[in-house]
Amino acid sequence: MRLYMKKSFYAFICVIFSIMLYSCDLELQTNEDYRGSALDIYQHMTCWEYMEKHADQFSSMMKAVEMCGMKEYYTQLDTPYTYLLLNEAAISDKVKEVEQNPSLLMSLQNILKFHIIKGEYHAYGTLDYNIKYVETLLGGEAEMSLSLQYGEAHAANRDDVDRLLVMKGCGSSEVVTALESNLIMDNGPAHVLDKICVYQK
Numbered sequence: 001m002r003l004y005m006k007k008s009f010y011a012f013i014c015v016i017f018s019i020m021l022y023s024c025d026l027e028l029q030t031n032e033d034y035r036g037s038a039l040d041i042y043q044h045m046t047c048w049e050y051m052e053k054h055a056d057q058f059s060s061m062m063k064a065v066e067m068c069g070m071k072e073y074y075t076q077l078d079t080p081y082t083y084l085l086l087n088e089a090a091i092s093d094k095v096k097e098v099e100q101n102p103s104l105l106m107s108l109q110n111i112l113k114f115h116i117i118k119g120e121y122h123a124y125g126t127l128d129y130n131i132k133y134v135e136t137l138l139g140g141e142a143e144m145s146l147s148l149q150y151g152e153a154h155a156a157n158r159d160d161v162d163r164l165l166v167m168k169g170c171g172s173s174e175v176v177t178a179l180e181s182n183l184i185m186d187n188g189p190a191h192v193l194d195k196i197c198v199y200q201k
Contacts, residue, residue: 067105068109073137082120086196113136129150131169143199144167145168145170146168166178167199174198178192
């Protein structure tokens, strides 16, 4: 009797399994050849639109830009610039200081001007491992220099391409390494920093 019940149970399971198998309308998966493609390095937006899209990183930067009346630099399409974008860790305290003491507004504006470089500089052909001195909107004696950090040169994946080193070879200035590099916007490349670049002789 026990043997009969055991056989009946297994038969029942087989019938249920068969019904489930044949009731499925989905086709079996097939092996497809992998079709690799290079990442699109272009963001297809202006620098300002990029900051808006990543407001969790750049809300203080956007506030600083608007406080200083400099939004047009980040939205314009006529002049190619290289943008050094300052994330929350870099600039939020400076913005709070200016909100509490408006007389510091000019120093905040100078910081923003120093982080906009005339011309386009990125790892896709315009920068290498040699130090390149560049002109910022601030001008004057303050120097800015750029170079690439040794790494995965000419990688297909944008995340593996060399990161930017800023302020290398500029007096006693601290060298700042970009968190993200080579973000190609409609109005020029951008690099994300978590520290403000300050020139010191």
